Amino acid sequence: MQVDAPTSTAVPTLTRPVTSGGGGGSVKATATSSYTDQAKILSTSPQDYSNMPAGRDFDAVWVLKNVGKRAWDTTFYIRHAGGNLKGANTDLVFLPKDVPVNGSVEMTVDFNAPSTPGAYTSYWELVNDDGVAFYRFYITINVPK
Template identity: 30%
Template sequence: MKKVTTLSLVVALALLISACNFPFADTESAMATSVAATVDAMEEEASHAVVPTLAPLPTQAPPEPVAPTQEPDRYRDNDYCDKYSESQWPEECGPYYDHQPYNKNQCLYATFLSETIKDNTEFTTGESFTKTWTLRNDGYCDWNEDYHLIFKSGTQMAGPDDYVFGIEIDPGEEITISLDLTAPASAGTYTGYWQLETDEDVKFGTALSVKIKVE
């Protein structure tokens, strides 16, 4: 009787241990299967994922080089200076009356070449001097002997009202004009302007200026 009881206890204990072990094995197997399925699903999703394409950034054009600013020639750079009215006239253009629009294809066209007595030359009161300009006829019309230079504005400095050429200047030829002038009797800065005219009193070319300082 004692042996049967002992055997029964052993069998019962074995059954109990087996009953406890079987669920754990099934759970671990189920978990492994679930993890494997999840990994497979993630890999499948990743293989079909669309990688977004980034739009390229706009390309900026390099800045254009800035040309250096050049000081205009008061006798030649009319394209710059003639944009301004007399009240807005830039100082770097020289006297306002020194400018007049020109075109090398026109009949009357005078080119300034040189001068004596530069601007702001100093003289004593009452001192005499001679101002000379050299010009070239760059138009396609002759300047006849009755063409002349007239006083236009400013201080006349005892100069003539009218200087007649007295010779004919063909296109391409040069003429030198000299005026005998006298410095004013009072100290200061003085400017006078003379203008070219035809024999029919048609003005052309740039006004010619005399600017002096009297001490």
């Protein structure tokens, strides 16, 4: 009687994209661990690819939910992490209040739409009190011709 040799299967890294009505973010977790600080996007305004007239001043507003294992305090912040669209006056915004587990916070960044037509994206990271960026999200706008 012949017996087949056992086969092994690698455990993949899990990646869960999180998006909500424009802008969004992503969380990466492995099958063997989870990070204490976690977030998800509840809403983003304006929605992705909203038309913004050239030079228009506008606010991007993200509502972030704390889905981690501990509260966030006002030493947590968001920072600009790249893209071809920068905030008008800042690259860093501290949380305006403490956020308990399952609580949410509204984060606002002022922008000016570029003068050249095209799609523009601004990437941001949520950073904890240890200086570790644990969540990334974005806003994308369209400047029409």
